[in-house]
Amino acid sequence: MQYSQMTKSALEQELAELNEQYKSVVAKGLKLDMSRGKPGADQLCLSEGVLKTVTTNEDCLSENGTDCRNYGILDGLPEAKRLFAELLGVDAENVIVGGASSLNMMYDEISRAMLFGVHGGEKPWSAQGKIKFLCPVPGYDRHFAICQLMGIEMINIPMTESGPDMDLVEKYVSEDESVKGIWCVPKYSNPEGVVYSDETVRRFAALKPKAKDFRIFWDNAYAVHDLYGEIRLANILALAKEYGNEDMPLIFTSTSKISFSGAGVGCMAASVNNVTKSKKSMTIQTIGHDKINQLRHVKYFKNADGIKAQMRKHADILRPKFEAVLSAFEKELAPRGIAEWKTPRGGYFISLNVLPGCAKRVYELAKAAGVTLTPAGAPFPYGVDPEDKNLRIAPSYPPVSELAQAVEVLCLCCRIAACELLIK
Amino acid sequence: MQYSQMTKSALEQELAELNEQYKSVVAKGLKLDMSRGKPGADQLCLSEGVLKTVTTNEDCLSENGTDCRNYGILDGLPEAKRLFAELLGVDAENVIVGGASSLNMMYDEISRAMLFGVHGGEKPWSAQGKIKFLCPVPGYDRHFAICQLMGIEMINIPMTESGPDMDLVEKYVSEDESVKGIWCVPKYSNPEGVVYSDETVRRFAALKPKAKDFRIFWDNAYAVHDLYGEIRLANILALAKEYGNEDMPLIFTSTSKISFSGAGVGCMAASVNNVTKSKKSMTIQTIGHDKINQLRHVKYFKNADGIKAQMRKHADILRPKFEAVLSAFEKELAPRGIAEWKTPRGGYFISLNVLPGCAKRVYELAKAAGVTLTPAGAPFPYGVDPEDKNLRIAPSYPPVSELAQAVEVLCLCCRIAACELLIK
Numbered sequence: 029m030q031y032s033q034m035t036k037s038a039l040e041q042e043l044a045e046l047n048e049q050y051k052s053v054v055a056k057g058l059k060l061d062m063s064r065g066k067p068g069a070d071q072l073c074l075s076e077g078v079l080k081t082v083t084t085n086e087d088c089l090s091e092n093g094t095d096c097r098n099y100g101i102l103d104g105l106p107e108a109k110r111l112f113a114e115l116l117g118v119d120a121e122n123v124i125v126g127g128a129s130s131l132n133m134m135y136d137e138i139s140r141a142m143l144f145g146v147h148g149g150e151k152p153w154s155a156q157g158k159i160k161f162l163c164p165v166p167g168y169d170r171h172f173a174i175c176q177l178m179g180i181e182m183i184n185i186p187m188t189e190s191g192p193d194m195d196l197v198e199k200y201v202s203e204d205e206s207v208k209g210i211w212c213v214p215k216y217s218n219p220e221g222v223v224y225s226d227e228t229v230r231r232f233a234a235l236k237p238k239a240k241d242f243r244i245f246w247d248n249a250y251a252v253h254d255l256y257g258e259i260r261l262a263n264i265l266a267l268a269k270e271y272g273n274e275d276m277p278l279i280f281t282s283t284s285k286i287s288f289s290g291a292g293v294g295c296m297a298a299s300v301n302n303v304t305k306s307k308k309s310m311t312i313q314t315i316g317h318d319k320i321n322q323l324r325h326v327k328y329f330k331n332a333d334g335i336k337a338q339m340r341k342h343a344d345i346l347r348p349k350f351e352a353v354l355s356a357f358e359k360e361l362a363p364r365g366i367a368e369w370k371t372p373r374g375g376y377f378i379s380l381n382v383l384p385g386c387a388k389r390v391y392e393l394a395k396a397a398g399v400t401l402t403p404a405g406a407p408f409p410y411g412v413d414p415e416d417k418n419l420r421i422a423p424s425y426p427p428v429s430e431l432a433q434a435v436e437v438l439c440l441c442c443r444i445a446a447c448e449l450l451i452k
Numbered sequence: 453m454q455y456s457q458m459t460k461s462a463l464e465q466e467l468a469e470l471n472e473q474y475k476s477v478v479a480k481g482l483k484l485d486m487s488r489g490k491p492g493a494d495q496l497c498l499s500e501g502v503l504k505t506v507t508t509n510e511d512c513l514s515e516n517g518t519d520c521r522n523y524g525i526l527d528g529l530p531e532a533k534r535l536f537a538e539l540l541g542v543d544a545e546n547v548i549v550g551g552a553s554s555l556n557m558m559y560d561e562i563s564r565a566m567l568f569g570v571h572g573g574e575k576p577w578s579a580q581g582k583i584k585f586l587c588p589v590p591g592y593d594r595h596f597a598i599c600q601l602m603g604i605e606m607i608n609i610p611m612t613e614s615g616p617d618m619d620l621v622e623k624y625v626s627e628d629e630s631v632k633g634i635w636c637v638p639k640y641s642n643p644e645g646v647v648y649s650d651e652t653v654r655r656f657a658a659l660k661p662k663a664k665d666f667r668i669f670w671d672n673a674y675a676v677h678d679l680y681g682e683i684r685l686a687n688i689l690a691l692a693k694e695y696g697n698e699d700m701p702l703i704f705t706s707t708s709k710i711s712f713s714g715a716g717v718g719c720m721a722a723s724v725n726n727v728t729k730s731k732k733s734m735t736i737q738t739i740g741h742d743k744i745n746q747l748r749h750v751k752y753f754k755n756a757d758g759i760k761a762q763m764r765k766h767a768d769i770l771r772p773k774f775e776a777v778l779s780a781f782e783k784e785l786a787p788r789g790i791a792e793w794k795t796p797r798g799g800y801f802i803s804l805n806v807l808p809g810c811a812k813r814v815y816e817l818a819k820a821a822g823v824t825l826t827p828a829g830a831p832f833p834y835g836v837d838p839e840d841k842n843l844r845i846a847p848s849y850p851p852v853s854e855l856a857q858a859v860e861v862l863c864l865c866c867r868i869a870a871c872e873l874l875i876k
Contacts, residue, residue: 291744320715
């Protein structure tokens with residue numbers, strides 16, 4: 029029965045029963061974690077072969093004979109560029125291959141923009157007074173943390189089924205010169221799993237920014253992370269070129285959730301103008317990133333098909349985890365009308381909207397019962413969820429059995445918080 | 453015979469003969485490179501074992517059971533911190549282990565200082581108008597390039613036999629609040645191979661900076677890179693602590709010239725205050741650096757003794773190369789009194805001072821004869837050698853036979869340039 033249709037006394041009885049259940053759960057002393065989007069150990073085992081591709085001196089030569097053990101090659105081995113180019117549907121000249129972290133490449137791009145400005149910009153961002161970023165919400169906490177560190181003001185943009193609210197994006201971008209960027213996770217958005225529609229991507233590509241130095245930070249972290257077969261994302265760089273906006277998007281991806289999260293390879297793709305500008309300060313920053321690790325990955329995966337085959341194995345491991353969470357939500361939350369969620373077709377998260385005003389309470393209840401969730405509010409700029417309703421669920425790391433236990437506790441906490449709210 | 457004692461006509465005759473020799477050298481179409489401090493292939497082969505330490509899933513567990521394949525651990529594996537701590541004579545809590553490039557860690561420290569300020573500083577460096585760095589010369593071009601990119605004014609400080617001219621350093625640092633830093637390569641300085649004396653290190657530790665946010669960038673790139681047995685460098689962090697200056701030095705080192713230049717592990721060591729401050733923005737910048745590569749290195753080298761044993765093998769390969777260059781200088785240049793040089797006991801370079809006004813000419817002559825040197829002026833801020841006399845020789849990369857050929861050409865070019873100058 030929907031909680032909203034229950035009488036106060038019926039809710040009070042329900043709450044009393046739930047509290048009894050909760051007490052016995054607390055007594056179990058569980059220690060379960062659904063807080064971060066980490067691959068499980070079984071997923072990491074899939075890429076053992078990466079470790080075996082370069083084990084001798086001879087293995088260290090790239091296809092053109094470059095000794096990957098030595099200095100040189102600022103922006104990535106040609107074969108590593110080619111691999112990422114194929115994956116992202118861009119040319120190799122658009123690609124910079126980095127170290128283990130694409131987040132670091134995003135940070136570096138913003139840091140450079142702050143200190144030196146971007147291609148076509150007249151001044152560094154830091155010399156332009158207050159500047160702003162648009163932040164589709166809920167979104168990725170680490171994106172927002174970079175803006176907060178840099179003192180960039182963040183503006184919430186609501187997400188829809190097909191991506192950010194583009195009317196609002198277009199309005200801000202075309203009217204406000206202090207708006208310098210927007211954070212996007214265009215495929216299987218973190219945390220809702222939304223895939224931007226072709227229409228949305230085209231509207232991004234066609235933006236007419238008031239600021240000449242506006243950039244789209246296009247974090248394609250889940251480019252090939254499909255759970256139920258391939259879904260195609262429109263090509264932002266190709267579309268932007270059509271509209272004369274080639275310099276607008278900066279695309280990021282990595283193998284963190286393809287091979288190893290702690291030892292993968294990151295990548296940026298952008299117009300030749302942007303690549304040239306970035307390399308100009310990169311060459312001062314470093315002599316080059318780890319080429320042997322780039323070579324390991326190319327030797328193992330070979331091409332985009334090799335990566336996609338690996339991703340089907342990841343999907344086989346992840347699918348039951350997503351389904352365990354979603355089926356519990358269907359069973360425990362749907363009939364009571366106390367939460368909403370989307371059913372992602374890929375990515376690493378499920379976004380759960382409980383009754384407004386309940387998210388922090390659910391987080392605290394779960395924590396006290398030994399189930400760690402991403403802190404309520406984390407998917408919003410400054411950690412503030414204006415409606416206090418969103419919870420990010422990360423089902424990838426725990427084994428299915430633990431996950432089932434954890435989500436059971438979570439549903440119990442959602443019911444308790446909902447009763448408490450409705451009784452008030 | 454000393455060229456300075458020769459008559460003009462004798463010099464003209466000498467020059468004519470040298471030009472004949474030069475022509476026949478040019479005709480050979482040589483292609484030799486003494487421009488960058490890269491290890492030779494035989495040196496890189498010494499560390500093949502590093503590649504073999506982590507080749508299975510099970511190998512990826514750190515000593516405390518951390519799965520190095522997954523996310524986590526911002527500042528380095530405990531065992532990697534311990535290894536660098538032992539090497540540098542600091543505590544593990546003073547160490548941040550990074551990615552493949554210590555240059556990148558230096559850049560990041562300066563970039564953060566510009567954007568956010570340093571521990572104990574009141575404002576970001578970029579918000580303090582014109583700021584300055586002291587640059588002992590000749591020095592490392594990549595250090596100076598960072599300052600130039602950031603718009604930090606550079607002041608030349610002459611090097612002596614025992615390190616930078618400390619009277620001058622003390623004067624600038626204690627009197628000028630806009631002096632925010634100094635670049636040091638304290639052991640086997642690049643390019644002269646000077647080891648800072650205990651007295652010099654102590655004077656650094658005892659500096660009384662006018663600027664509260666002054667930092668010593670202590671690039672200990674050649675910490676264990678001895679050619680003729682171990683030479684001990686005084687411990688800047690321990691000494692600075694004695695003087696209440698613990699937050700002043702930032703120490704950097706890496707395995708780039710221990711294992712692989714293109715796939716090593718970088719490290720910073722500093723006071724706990726500095727480490728805490730850096731980690732505060734590092735945690736926004738990245739989830740963590742490549743832990744598997746850290747683990748590879750620890751498993752292979754085990755401890756400082758393991759590294760020192762490896763360095764003795766490097767020395768065996770490098771020593772004949774240094775000696776080939778130095779003995780050619782002794783034979784070709786010394787009797788003619790047209791150049792000066794030091795005899796480094798370690799490191800990667802030999803610094804050659806030709807007659808003032810001749811360095812660019814020698815560089816051009818050598819280049820035209822197929823021998824690439826580091827461009828004249830490179831070891832100076834803004835690429836300007838005020839006396840146009842310094843040339844940095846990098847003997848590590850070419851095989852001894854090629855090196856002998858290259859240095860023969862170099863000596864010929866030095867003689868030509870000297871004759872030309874003295875005839876004028």
